[in-house]
Every structure is written in C-alpha cells, then in structure tokens.
Amino acid sequence: MTRSVLRTLQVTGAATAALLVLSACSSDDSSSDDSSSAGSGSSSDKLSGTVTVFAAASLKESFEKLGKQFEREHPGTKVTFSFGGSDSLAAGITGGAPADVFAAASPKTMKIVTDAGDAASGTPATFVRNELEIATLPGNPDKIGSLKDLTGSGLKVVLCDKEVPCGSAAQKALDASGLKLTPVSYEQDVKAALTKVELKEADAAVVYKTDVKAAGDKVEGVAFPESADAINDYPITLLKDARNTATAKAFIALVRSAEGQKVLTGAGFLKP
Template identity: 45%
Template sequence: MSRVVTVRRTAAALVTAALLVPLAACGNDDAKKDGAEKPGGSVPKANLTVLAASSLTDVFKKAAAVYEKDHPGTKVNFSFAGSQELAAQVREGSPADALVTADTKTMDSLSKADHGRPTVIAKNRLVIATGEGNPKKIASLKDLTDSKLKVVLAAAEVPVGRYSKQVLDAQKLKVKAVSQEPNVRAVLSKVEMGEADAGLVYTTDAATAPKKVDAIDIPDAQNAIASYPAATLKTSEHAKAAEAFVKWLSSPEAQKILQDAGFQKP
C-alpha cells in the first residue's frame, strides 16, 4: 500500500513540475517586459535638465513628450538660450545634465572636464526671413545691403550670428544691422513683429512661423551649415539617465522628429 502512495506522490510531483515550467517562463517574459526590454526599463528615473540652443525650442518640446512616454518616471526639462549663454552657464557651474549647442565651436570652447564626448545630432542652414508676403521683394543676400531696409542679425558671438557673418563676408557684402540679437529666436521675433524687414535665421526657425514670415532660400554655394553637438555634463547628478537621453537623440525615432521639423541629418 505504501508503494502505491509513493508512486502517486511521485506522479503528482512530476505533473506539478511540468505545470510550473511554463509559468516560470511566463514570469521571465514578464520580468523582461517590466525591466530592461521594456522601453526605458533599464534607464534610471530622473528629472533631467537639458541646456539647449534656442533654435531647438519647438522640436525638443515634441521630442521630450515622446521620450517621457517611452521612459516612464523620467522628466526632461529644458533651458533654452543662445549657445554662448548656455556655455557661460556651464562654466559657472549651473546645475544641469546635458548640453546641446548650435555649433561645435561653442561646445569645443568648454573644458573636456565639463562634458562627455559630444555627438552631432542634427544640422541646419540659413534662410532670409522676411515679413509675410515678402513686401520688400527681397530675393538674395545682396538685397540686404540696401540702406533703406531694416535688417536684424544675431550678435557675432552667437552661432547664428557667426554663420551670418561668414556667409556675408564670403560674398563681400556689408550689411548694417539695426540691431544685434542674443539668439536666433530674437531675430525671428523682430521680423514677425514688423520691427525689421528681414533677418538671417535657421530654416527650422522660419518654419515655426509660416503665417508670419516668408523664408527666402540662400543657395548652397553661399550658405553655411550649422552642426548641433549634444553631450552629457560632468556636473550631472543623473549621469546614466542623461547619457541615455543624449544617446536617444541619435536614434531613428528622435531623428525622425528632428527631420520632420526641417533639421538635416547629422
């Protein structure tokens, strides 16, 4: 009789084990879904602060919404300004996790002790922004030399101001600006409000105000290409999360968002 009980117990144990195997497998799959294999699962939760060039204002807000959805628990906050101003903030030790400038020169001006290795995430080019309908009939860079026009440019220390000077100097054109602005959005704003007849801005900035400004193309041979490097900051208190966000900016998902906004491939 005891032998029969033993056999029954053994059979029951085998059946139980067989049932537990698929359950264990399911448990592992669920763990993967909730962990590293789930979007953002391997990225520590954090409240990130990213210093970013003014020309990235609209597109980065869209990118952040997508990133936060895919990485629950992570919040991306931006501080937008001219790249030179952002670099000054880094030098002064302002708390932040990552930096994205509108040129490599500004990024390179910082000490390597300030940031990680930069990666170019996008490129841009200049256009002439005019009032809606181009009332002054501006067609080329040369037209900007007309003393009757009110032209606004960014200051020379600002990336877009430096690019503007580069393209004008290359064509040996002298443009007397009625004002020199601290960032590209300030240039665009002057044209939008009718305080200037024209200004040099990035393609992507003009695209944010299609009902207020017209964008006059500048031929490639006369244009300048802006590069946008991104890097983590050594002062970050969320190093892994910051690294994950900067790396994501080069992903197909982020690149589509940037290129849909008019930015060029890196």
C-alpha cells in the same frame, strides 16, 4: 471575485518588480552604453528622475517634442529644458549651472564647455546641421530675393550677435559673398532676431531655416545659395557633473536615433 483579481494583480506586480530587479542586475553586468539606450527596450531598463537639458534656442520646438516622447516612453522621468543662446548656456555650464546634457548650435560654443573640462569624456557627437535662411514679412512685401537685397536701401535687418552661432554663421555667409551689411540690431539669440520680424519691427532677419519653419505663416522664408558656406554643426554631449547619467544618456540616444532624427528633419534640420 474582486479579491482574487486583486491577488492576481499583486502577484503579477511582485513578479514584474522581481523581473525588473533581475534585468537591472543583468544590464549592470553587461553595461555597454549603446544597449541600454535603445529606444524600444524602454520597459527593461528602469529610468527615472529629472534630466536637465541645456539646448540652443533653435532646438526649442523639436526638443520639446522629443522631451514629451521620452517622458511617455519612460514613465517616471521628466525632461526639463533651458533654451537660449548657445554662448550664454555654455557660460552658465562653465559657471556651474546644474545641467545633464548640452546641445549647442556650433562646435565653437561646445568647445567652451569641453575646454573647461565640463563635458563627460569622449568627443561630442554632431546630431544635426542647420542652414540659414532669410526671414521676411509675410508675403515678402520688400521683394527680398537674395542676401544682396538685404544690403541695399532703407531695409531694417536684424542679425544675431556675432558671439552667437547664428550670428557668426551669417557673418561667414556675408564674408564669403563679399557683402557688407549693417543691421539695425545684433540680437542676443536667434529667437529674439526672429521675433523682431514677427512683430514687424524689422523687415528681415537672417535666421535658421528651422526657425522660419517654426514661425509658420508669421514670416516668409527666402533661401539663399551663400548659406551653403555657413552650415552649422550641432554637437550634443553628456556633462561631467550630470546627476542623472543613465537617463541623460537615454535622452541623447533618443535624439540620435532614427525616431529622433525624424522629428528633427521634420523641423527642417539637415542630417549630420
């Protein structure tokens, strides 16, 4: 009884393996990029190995969710992330850090990588956009209602450093509205800026809408109309020195798929 079950299993196992080999061959023949990366046909293309994704700090929550989903859909794969300021990530990539995929928070930081010739051919695709918002203390005790409110009185405001996308976006919004704001600190990335408000060390920070959302009730978001002047495009690209091209491509496809977009817009990102 058990022996026959085992035998059937062995046979089906062998058959599946054979099928996999066949399908792998056939997909090799007609290897167009898009067909191999559709999220649904997960069992037919055999993906494996580790993908290393360098992503902007603001993508942390949504990408971690997508990474888990990817690993579930493609058993045997592993997605590892390095989140940080897009500039330091770009500097890392041009400096030779081993990464397969780069998702930046601005075209400018992506350009550092493409200019250095470290991206795979083709222009990086914009996969989401992000809008700024003011993060205040819970309950907004300082009654901050606009970008202008941040410039007055003895408020402690933190901004991202101008070299980081969230900082240059904030500067753009301030310039567009003719406001001059002196923060108490220029933080090295958006999460560091948000943390200062979460810890109540600062009264407000200009961060992304997605970060406010991710922080839950630890901060309160205040939208401001000037943010429309400073919407950031987020480009994603495969890197030239990727060691795991097929799996990396599949991950990018997941990010850009309807499924991926649902996770990202759920986190507060805007559609590209």
